[in-house]
Amino acid sequence: xxxxxxxxxxxxxxxxxxxxxxxxxxxxxxxxxxxxxxxxxxxxxxxxxxxxxxxxxxxxxxxxxxxxxxxxxxxxxxxxxxxxxxxxxxxxxxxxxxxxxxxxxxxxxxxxxxxxxxxxxxxxxxxxxxxxxxxxxxxxxxxxxxxxxxxxxxxxxxxxxxxxxxxxxxxxxxxxxxxxxxxxxxxxxxxxxxxxxxxxxxxxxxxxxxxxxxxxxxxxxxxxxxxxxxxxxxxxxxxxxxxxxxxxxxxxxxxxxxxxxxxxxxxxxxxxxxxxxxxxxxxxxxxxxxxxxxxxxxxxxxxx
Amino acid sequence: xxxxxxxxxxxxxxxxxxxxxxxxxxxxxxxxxxxxxxxxxxxxxxxxxxxxxxxxxxxxxxxxxxxxxxxxxxxxxxxxxxxxxxxxxxxxxxxxxxxxxxxxxxxxxxxxxxxxxxxxxxxxxxxxxxxxxxxxxxxxxxxxxxxxxxxxxxxxxxxxxxxxxxxxxxxxxxxxxxxxxxxxxxxxxxxxxxxxxxxxxxxxxxxxxxxxxxxxxxxxxxxxxxxxxxxxxxxxxxxxxxxxxxxxxxxxxxxxxxxxxxxxxxxxxxxxxxxxxxxxxxxxxxxxxxxxxxxxxxxxxxxxxxxxxxxxxxxxxxxxxxxxxxxxxxxxxxxxxxxxxxxxxxxxxxxxxxxxxxxxxxxxxxxxxxxx
Numbered sequence: 190x191x192x193x194x195x196x197x198x199x200x201x202x203x204x205x206x207x208x209x210x211x212x213x214x215x216x217x218x219x220x221x222x223x224x225x226x227x228x229x230x231x232x233x234x235x236x237x238x239x240x241x242x243x244x245x246x247x248x249x250x251x252x253x254x255x256x257x258x259x260x261x262x263x264x265x266x267x268x269x270x271x272x273x274x275x276x277x278x279x280x281x282x283x284x285x286x287x288x289x290x291x292x293x294x295x296x297x298x299x300x301x302x303x304x305x306x307x308x309x310x311x312x313x314x315x316x317x318x319x320x321x322x323x324x325x326x327x328x329x330x331x332x333x334x335x336x337x338x339x340x341x342x343x344x345x346x347x348x349x350x351x352x353x354x355x356x357x358x359x360x361x362x363x364x365x366x367x368x369x370x371x372x373x374x375x376x377x378x379x380x381x382x383x384x385x386x387x388x389x390x391x392x393x394x395x396x397x398x399x400x401x402x403x404x405x406x407x408x409x410x411x412x413x414x415x416x417x418x419x420x421x422x423x424x425x426x427x428x429x430x431x432x433x434x435x436x437x438x439x440x441x442x443x444x445x446x447x448x449x450x451x452x453x454x455x456x457x458x459x460x461x462x463x464x465x466x467x468x469x470x471x472x473x474x475x476x477x478x479x480x481x482x483x484x485x486x487x488x489x490x491x492x493x
Numbered sequence: 494x495x496x497x498x499x500x501x502x503x504x505x506x507x508x509x510x511x512x513x514x515x516x517x518x519x520x521x522x523x524x525x526x527x528x529x530x531x532x533x534x535x536x537x538x539x540x541x542x543x544x545x546x547x548x549x550x551x552x553x554x555x556x557x558x559x560x561x562x563x564x565x566x567x568x569x570x571x572x573x574x575x576x577x578x579x580x581x582x583x584x585x586x587x588x589x590x591x592x593x594x595x596x597x598x599x600x601x602x603x604x605x606x607x608x609x610x611x612x613x614x615x616x617x618x619x620x621x622x623x624x625x626x627x628x629x630x631x632x633x634x635x636x637x638x639x640x641x642x643x644x645x646x647x648x649x650x651x652x653x654x655x656x657x658x659x660x661x662x663x664x665x666x667x668x669x670x671x672x673x674x675x676x677x678x679x680x681x682x683x684x685x686x687x688x689x690x691x692x693x694x695x696x697x698x699x700x701x702x703x704x705x706x707x708x709x710x711x712x713x714x715x716x717x718x719x720x721x722x723x724x725x726x727x728x729x730x731x732x733x734x735x736x737x738x739x740x741x742x743x744x745x746x747x748x749x750x751x752x753x754x755x756x757x758x759x760x761x762x763x764x765x766x767x768x769x770x771x772x773x774x775x776x777x778x779x780x781x782x783x784x785x786x787x788x789x790x791x792x793x794x795x796x797x798x799x800x801x802x803x804x805x806x807x808x809x810x811x812x813x814x815x816x817x818x819x820x821x822x823x824x825x826x827x828x829x830x831x832x833x834x835x836x837x838x839x840x841x842x843x844x845x846x847x848x849x850x851x852x853x854x855x856x857x858x859x860x861x862x863x864x865x
Contacts, residue, residue, distance in 0.1 A: 241708050263710065271708040277701035281510050282503065293499040294709050336705070 190255050192344050192375035193217035193240065197249030199398075200235050209235040211398035212249065217377055217391075222370050224389030225379035226483065232398040233379040234274060237348045240377070241271045254343050267295070270342035272333045274349040280322025284313055284332055287321050288339060295340030305372065306335045309365055327358035334365070345369065347378040351385065363388050383484035394487050401490040409486050417485060418459055418476040419447040420466065431469050432462070442488060449485060450476060496711060500719030508723060514689065518727065522681050522735040526742060530673040540624040542566040543578045543587040550598035552639070559635050560591070565627045575612075582614045589613055589624050602643070663748075663832045670743050675826035676799040678735045683793065683819055686728040686762050688786050690769030694720055695782040698773075717858060721766045728762040729755070748833030757825050757839060760846050764818050767853030774860040793819040821846055 193216065200210040210232045217223040225233045238244035240253055242262035251258045256265050278287045288310075292299050303310070309331050316324060321332060330350060337345060347366075351359045363385065366376055378389065386392045386406055393403040402409055422428045425443045432441040432450060438457040441450045450462065459476055466474045481489075508514055542560065546553050561568050569587055572578040581587040592610040594600075601607040611628060615621040697703040706716065736754075739745045747754060769786075776782035795801075796810060797819035803811060814820045821842045828834040 243704065243707055266708055267710050269708065271705070273701065273704050275701045275704075277703075277705040279503070279507065279702055280700065281507050286503070286506065290499065290503050291705075291709070294496050294711050296495070296710075 190219070191216040191252075192219045192221070192254060193223070193377060194252040195236075195240075195249070196251065198236070198239060198246045198251050199248045200232075200239060200244065200246055208232075208398045210239070210246070213395075213398075213400055214249075215393060215400065215403055217375060219375055220370060220373050221390045222366060222376045222378065222388070224386050224392040225377070225395055226381075226383065226386045226392050226487070227379075227395040228381055230397075231395045233395065234348055235398075236395075237271075237346055237377075237379065241269060241346050242266060267340075268343050270337035270340070270345045272337045272345075272347045272350055274352065276329050276333060278321050278329075278333060278336060281320060283318050283320055284324070285317040287332060288335055291336040292339045297340050299339065302339055302341045305341055305369075306338050308368065309335050309338075327354055327361075330354055330358070330362065334362075338369070342374065344375045344377065347376065349379050349381065351380060351382065359385070383482065383487065386483040392483070394483075394490060396487075396491060401493075402486070406483060409483065410481055413481040413486050413489060415451045415453050415489065416459065417479055417481050418450045418452075418462075419444070419479050420450065420474050420476045421447055422470065422474065424470065428466065428470055431465070435462070435465060440492065444484065449479075451485070451489065497715050497718060500711070500715060501722055504719055504723045508727070518685065518731055519734070521684070522678075522731055522738055525677050525681060526674065526735060526738050529677050530670040530743065537620050537623040537627075538565055540566050540620060540627070541569045541586060541588045542628075543570045543572055543581050543590045544568065545572045545575050545578050545590065545592040547595040548593050548597035552598040552601065553593045556593070556632070556635050557591075560628065560631050563627065563631055565624070575610075579612065582612065585614075585616075587614065588617070588620055589628060591628065601639070671745055671831060672827070673799075674739045674743055674745050675830045676797075676823045678732060678739065679797075679819060679822040679826050680794060680799065681735050682728050682732045682758060682762065682822065683765055684790065685731045686724060686765035687769045687772075687790070688783075689727065690720060690724045690766050691772040691776070691782045691786050692779050693724070694770065694773035695776050695779050698776075699778050713858065713861065717770065717861065721763075721770065724766055724769070725759075725762050728765070729758060732758055745830065747830045749829035749835060753834070753836050753839065754826070754829050756836065757822070757829075757843060757846070760843055760850060761818065761822050764846050764850035764853055767850055767857050768818070771853055771857035771860065774857055793817050796820070797823050799823055818846060818849055 195213055195215050197212050197214055198210055199208070199212045201208050213236065225231075225236065227233055235244065239246045240251060240258060242258050242265050245259060253265050254268050256268075258265060279290070282290065288299055292302075299306075313328060313331055313335065316328065321329065324332065334347075334350070337347075351362055354362065359382075366378065366388075370376060380386070389406060391403065391405050392409065394401040394409070402412075404412070420428065425448055428448050429441055429443065432439065432448070436457050438454045439450055439452045439462070441448050443449075450459075452459065459478070463474070463476055466476070544557055546557065557568070560566050566589075570578075570581060572581065572590075575590065575592050578587065578590040578592070582590060590610075590612040592612070594607065594609070597607055597609075609632060611625060613621045613625050697706070736747075768789075772782055772785050772789075776785060792813075796803075796806075796814045796817050798814065799819070803814045803820065806814060825834075825839045825842050828839060
């Protein structure tokens with residue numbers, strides 16, 4: 190049995206029936222870290238809210254831990270942990286009080302499941318008398334994770350847990366998720382950061398409510414069909430303009446301090462482009478072939 | 494039970510940490526009770542009077558001194574002509590103009606009759622009405638003394654008249670304070686119960702904590718009870734503070750039993766809390782809740798008989814007043830505190846409020862959805 194089964198789930202909003210989630214079907218295996226990767230507004234939060242029984246789907250059905258999200262919502266709420274994208278613990282209660290509160294309403298206690306949260310809670314312990322609203326961003330997120338874990342959920346839903354968190358805390362956070370996975374907890378996590386995708390067992394790339402691809406990060410990267418080059422440049426705008434005007438056999442986009450160039454037919458060769466760029470920009474440019482990352486795959490899929 | 498208990502503990506912790514709320518609960522009753530009963534007074538005093546005395550006789554001077562001696566009027570000026578006096582009205586310096594015609598005294602004795610002219614500035618309706626009637630009464634009394642004087646010369650004691658004596662029950666001195674204070678207590682209980690509940694629940698929505706609560710096994714009923722019970726208790730606390738203060742400041746001691754008052758408050762608070770809950774289910778932000786609450790509070794207060802008598806309202810307003818919970822609590826407070834009514838006397842009010850409590854809470858609970 191899968192931890193999460195989604196069959197044709199759709200959700201639309203408003204009078205114009207604007208699609209948020211468009212007939213999605215996928216499965217998440219037990220003990221997997223499953224990533225939903227997509228930009229803001231892709232439908233990640235709506236999907237989370239449906240799976241956590243906060244939102245009714247307009248069509249299709251879904252099961253979490255074998256339970257129907259509409260019919261068995263009450264039992265699901267006992268079994269899952271949910272960390273919303275926005276910090277939503279009581280800011281005027283202390284760290285310890287928040288944790289105690291969530292433990293109590295799930296009919297358990299901090300002591301009972303302490304081993305599950307110990308590693309995270311140890312970092313919070315010095316601040317346990319502090320009000321949650323006065324914690325730093327990284328600490329808030331750790332507390333939220335503790336509160337979502339305190340009742341030993343079988344499936345953990347994390348909606349953009351690392352948005353607005355510094356790079357060090359982000360790295361730590363993913364390490365923690367790895368350890369939770371070792372305890373057999375299924376984790377579904379969404380993120381707009383492509384670099385975090387590689388840390389998931391499987392990912393779904395979603396955009397405007399549709400799944401563009403769903404596979405392991407490795408397979409998604411391997412299925413990238415084109416030759417990909419990158420060029421370092423100081424004048425990204427000009428280079429992009431030259432490239433887009435030169436030929437339709439390639440497409441280019443900025444990625445950090447580089448410009449990535451993907452060649453989508455064989456009529457045009459990288460050597461030719463090197464000559465063009467040296468002529469127009471500088472004699473020092475030298476495109477080098479690279480292995481695509483998830484972001485490249487995403488951009489490729491968006492064009493398809 | 495354990496969940497509910499913990500919800501209550503959490504709620505009280507949050508309330509006691511919110512310094513502003515505690516301040517409001519303590520200070521609001523004090524200030525309202527200290528200020529409002531003095532200011533919200535129906536007695537009209539200091540009516541500005543301008544006299545145009547064209548006679549300058551003993552009678553006219555006596556009449557004017559009788560008027561100013563009554564304590565209601567303030568003689569702001571003597572004018573030579575009505576035209577001049579009218580400009581005082583236009584300048585809002587005068588509320589009333591009394592014109593005494595020339596030969597007032599002479600004609601009154603010779604022709605047995607004389608007329609006076611009163612002009613009223615009716616911009617402030619209450620003031621104008623009461624001022625004119627006070628003035629007419631004083632003139633009538635003056636007329637009676639004159640008649641007595643004149644008649645006693647010719648035929649002694651032949652005037653037949655019905656003499657009226659009034660006794661004011663339950664509030665012998667017609668003291669507005671003892672009339673206003675119970676009303677203000679009623680408003681206090683309503684404000685604390687309604688506003689605080691609505692804002693508290695909407696705050697959970699606004700901050701997003703409700704999202705986290707909704708994915709827990711907490712039941713609708715537990716969550717709602719966890720919200721209503723603390724504010725029910727708080728409502729009782731505020732009322733007790735208010736009652737103590739009105740005893741300390743104004744010496745108002747309920748004539749009826751405290752049990753009857755608290756029994757009514759118990760039911761009344763359930764209704765008002767239900768109303769707060771209802772408002773919260775229709776608002777997304779505290780700002781929205783605040784404005785909705787404010788709108789209803791205005792209506793509730795103005796249509797409650799606190800300031801104006803319900804009996805003198807037009808039919809539709811009377812109907813509105815009868816579906817207004819505040820009407821009933823003010824009625825009951827005045828009945829029990831001033832008159833000493835017992836439980837049996839306020840049963841109709843309890844019945845109406847109970848029905849209201851059931852309706853409001855059912856509606857609110859139905860509208861409160863756990864799945865957004």
